Amino acid sequence: MTIDAAPHPHPIYFAGAFATGGLLTFMVHLNGELARYGNPLFSSWTAHGTGMVAAVILLLLVHRRGRPKPEQTLRAPLWAYLGGLSGAATVMLTSTTVNSPLGLSGTLALGLAGQVVFSVAADSWGLFGLQKRHPDTRDITALGLVVAGAALIILFGRGAA
Known part of the structure; x- marks a missing residue:
């Protein structure tokens, strides 16, 4: 971005x-x-x-x-x-x-992945009054790495079923 x-x-x-x-x-x-x-x-x-x-x-x-x-x-917007x-x-x-079997690391990995995905979406759509910013190759690569890391932790971590 x-x-x-x-x-x-x-x-x-x-x-x-x-x-x-x-x-x-x-x-x-x-x-x-x-x-x-x-x-x-x-x-x-x-x-x-x-x-x-x-x-x-x-x-x-x-x-x-x-x-x-x-x-x-200043007044906060209603969505706040x-x-x-x-x-x-x-x-x-x-x-x-x-x-659950997901454990602490899996829970945090999913939370982090969800936050990053939503942040990129909010930036690209201009949600919450943000200026629209289109993701570039670096952003998409970082997003892919975070999601892949979360998947590795969940699927192949110690708590995997």
Whole structure:
């Protein structure tokens, strides 16, 4: 995809991506453990309840700093509020699949492949107000490698049936 970006991104971006990937793996593992001892719905409620408590604390801290002026506030599009539904479904589905023969690595591989496929589609169709960017050979090659890697993990990994 053609984008106007710096040719050599700062290493902090790579470190941030690596750290959030590790946190995602840890979160999926913890949600799977909660589902194993309870059920996927309990896992989702626990994860989102914890997030809600953290959000309320953050809002209380921000509220003390003062409110922005009305002309400075921006309204989120309506589709932005659907993230909670997809988040709850994601937690329940990953909690279920982690405890199946697919395992943690298969679950994360499928999740990564789905995110990459959807990202390329969203860029090429201009979804969510993004500028349309048509995938080039490099993007298609990367997409193929991610999907092939996910297939290798699932079909030939230790958890393969």
